[in-house]
Amino acid sequence: MSSAAVVVTSEEDLARDRIRSDRPGSRGAHSRGLRANISRWVLYLLLFLFAAWYLAPIYILLVTSLKGSSEITLDKMWALPTSFDLGSFAAAWKALSPNFINSLLLAIPAAVISSILGSVNGYVLAKWKFRGSELVFTLILFGMFIPYQAILIPLTQVMSDIGLYGSLQGLILVHVIYGIPITTLIFRNYYAAIPTELLEAAKVDGAGFFRIYRSILLPLSASGFVVVLIWQFNSVWNDFLFAVTLIPNQVNWPVTVALNNLSGSFVATWNVQMAGALIAATPTLLIFIILGRYFIRGLLAGSLKG
Amino acid sequence: MRLTRDRVISLLVIAPSILAVAVFVYGLIIWTGYISTVKWDTLRPDYTPVGLGNYASIFANNRFLIDIRNTVVFTICFIAASLTIGLLLANMIDRRIRGEGIFRSIIVFPMAVSFIVTGVVWKWILSPGQDAAHPQGINQLFGLDPTRNRWLTDAHVVYIGPDSPVYQVLHSIGLGFLTSPNIGVPIAMLSIVLAAVWQMSGFVMILYLAGLRAIPEDLKEAARVDGASEFRIFRHVVFPLLTPITLSAMIILGHISLKIYDLTVAMSMSGPGFATDTPALFMWQTTFRDGLFGRGAAVAIIMLALVAIVVVPYLIWNRRQEVEA
Numbered sequence: 278m279s280s281a282a283v284v285v286t287s288e289e290d291l292a293r294d295r296i297r298s299d300r301p302g303s304r305g306a307h308s309r310g311l312r313a314n315i316s317r318w319v320l321y322l323l324l325f326l327f328a329a330w331y332l333a334p335i336y337i338l339l340v341t342s343l344k345g346s347s348e349i350t351l352d353k354m355w356a357l358p359t360s361f362d363l364g365s366f367a368a369a370w371k372a373l374s375p376n377f378i379n380s381l382l383l384a385i386p387a388a389v390i391s392s393i394l395g396s397v398n399g400y401v402l403a404k405w406k407f408r409g410s411e412l413v414f415t416l417i418l419f420g421m422f423i424p425y426q427a428i429l430i431p432l433t434q435v436m437s438d439i440g441l442y443g444s445l446q447g448l449i450l451v452h453v454i455y456g457i458p459i460t461t462l463i464f465r466n467y468y469a470a471i472p473t474e475l476l477e478a479a480k481v482d483g484a485g486f487f488r489i490y491r492s493i494l495l496p497l498s499a500s501g502f503v504v505v506l507i508w509q510f511n512s513v514w515n516d517f518l519f520a521v522t523l524i525p526n527q528v529n530w531p532v533t534v535a536l537n538n539l540s541g542s543f544v545a546t547w548n549v550q551m552a553g554a555l556i557a558a559t560p561t562l563l564i565f566i567i568l569g570r571y572f573i574r575g576l577l578a579g580s581l582k583g
Numbered sequence: 584m585r586l587t588r589d590r591v592i593s594l595l596v597i598a599p600s601i602l603a604v605a606v607f608v609y610g611l612i613i614w615t616g617y618i619s620t621v622k623w624d625t626l627r628p629d630y631t632p633v634g635l636g637n638y639a640s641i642f643a644n645n646r647f648l649i650d651i652r653n654t655v656v657f658t659i660c661f662i663a664a665s666l667t668i669g670l671l672l673a674n675m676i677d678r679r680i681r682g683e684g685i686f687r688s689i690i691v692f693p694m695a696v697s698f699i700v701t702g703v704v705w706k707w708i709l710s711p712g713q714d715a716a717h718p719q720g721i722n723q724l725f726g727l728d729p730t731r732n733r734w735l736t737d738a739h740v741v742y743i744g745p746d747s748p749v750y751q752v753l754h755s756i757g758l759g760f761l762t763s764p765n766i767g768v769p770i771a772m773l774s775i776v777l778a779a780v781w782q783m784s785g786f787v788m789i790l791y792l793a794g795l796r797a798i799p800e801d802l803k804e805a806a807r808v809d810g811a812s813e814f815r816i817f818r819h820v821v822f823p824l825l826t827p828i829t830l831s832a833m834i835i836l837g838h839i840s841l842k843i844y845d846l847t848v849a850m851s852m853s854g855p856g857f858a859t860d861t862p863a864l865f866m867w868q869t870t871f872r873d874g875l876f877g878r879g880a881a882v883a884i885i886m887l888a889l890v891a892i893v894v895v896p897y898l899i900w901n902r903r904q905e906v907e908a
Binding site: 320321323324327328330331332333334337338341351352354355394397398400401402405407411413414415416417418419420422423424425426427428429430431432434435454455457458461485486487511514515516517518522533536537540547550551554557558561562564565566569572573576577580 | 588589590592593594596597600601603604607608609611612614615618628668671672675678680686688689690691692693694695696697698699700701703704705706707708711712719720723724781785786789790793831832835838841842844845848849863866867870871876879880882883884886887890894895898899902906
């Protein structure tokens, strides 16, 4: 079984099971009785406890950021605000908006370029295998596990040498290069699931490399692109290490670096820091809420390789 | 010859990516390795060879030894907690519960947030404000005594003390080194683990859930017909089938914990007495703050070696599995 099949199957299994559970006469229906009822209660109790743990940071973010500066005392930090005050968001946005825009200017092009590269790489490694292509693929994959500290020192040298140190373009380049392993992996596994006979037939009809890509692969690639775009947008948006090392100038900082700086400062009050954290998290959270299943598919694709 | 022309095109298309990875991954790793053997200890590059001098000096530095201890503690606690919680949640979600989609989203959403945001919020929960000696936050929520529960600002390291019988025994059998504070558990690190598990356990849950649902129902049904209890079915039928997922999750979590950086930067930096210091932070400060590029490169190479020990066998195993399949 090809690896892409594993990924796709798991995604379908997740959905299929939900449907099955709604059907009457499934296992849930005939497991009545007191013991079953008690274990059901314990199950929900545990789930709610875990949910409370996962949601606690969101709660504290919201209540703190909605408080006015007079209300943010530590002894009342878990209490709801007595009145809604959006002043903290205005202040946080004033402090972070240039960096927020930097992050957009960084993450969108990086995600788009990465996906295109990943797509053609995946096409070659899945459908135009050459001698040693499996070894090349494994060697590329290693690149997504390395601690970036192991390349950071010479990387700063290279970036200064080519005049891109400190610039957003330079950071885009870096994210595109170090994104090659994961984007190639996802697309390669994705394309491996497309029957090769389809391509052979097109070849017989005289279609060439690009023609096959355009007329067969690309039309089937939409969800693959969504998965990879989300994955790359997320990792670039959330990156801190490359940005803090390669961008010394505050003007060009992405929002993660600016937020870390804001939260460490004594100037911004707590409600402003929390509002800033919420602002910095909003784009990726929105994507998760709207396109959650593609996000989850990316998580699965990035790990289940075998 | 149409086919050969396409073959050439296909190689030309992938060549830039191969070249980029060759130069920026492998080339720069080799270059870092070289820097780790030269003097370079100011802002200006200085390529005077010093052999393994940089490695000797970082291993002579107690901060680095503490970092190794912290990494081991973090890795073990982080992996154990994430796997346990992930597996538990996946099994609960798999029990045909109401509102499955909502619970799943609540468990996974932290994956969409950056370590910086996670760190900023959890720091605020565990140790808000400037009064490090009496942190409010979570203590206030549960009515705990802030002078005794310091969380992130707790400098204590739990280790085997000199007055204990275990200490005597270990020293008498020549294992006295195990009683060093450098083998202990720094309490503040557990707060970082809490935040990291909050962020990553949903990922493990999703992996296990996908695995659970790929197991054919007939297999479990057959065991049920034989009269096996649900626990025995899980122990002897389900869990063995999840082994590849457990392994993948361990590798992925393990390599994350070996290079953890953003989270500790946002939460506590080095922490009290380097209780939350990590090799990644040590590398960054040594290199880019103190200008000791040679030593920073040596730390980086050791980090790479640790990750490679974990990841390379996994990659080879993984590729072999796919070729066999």
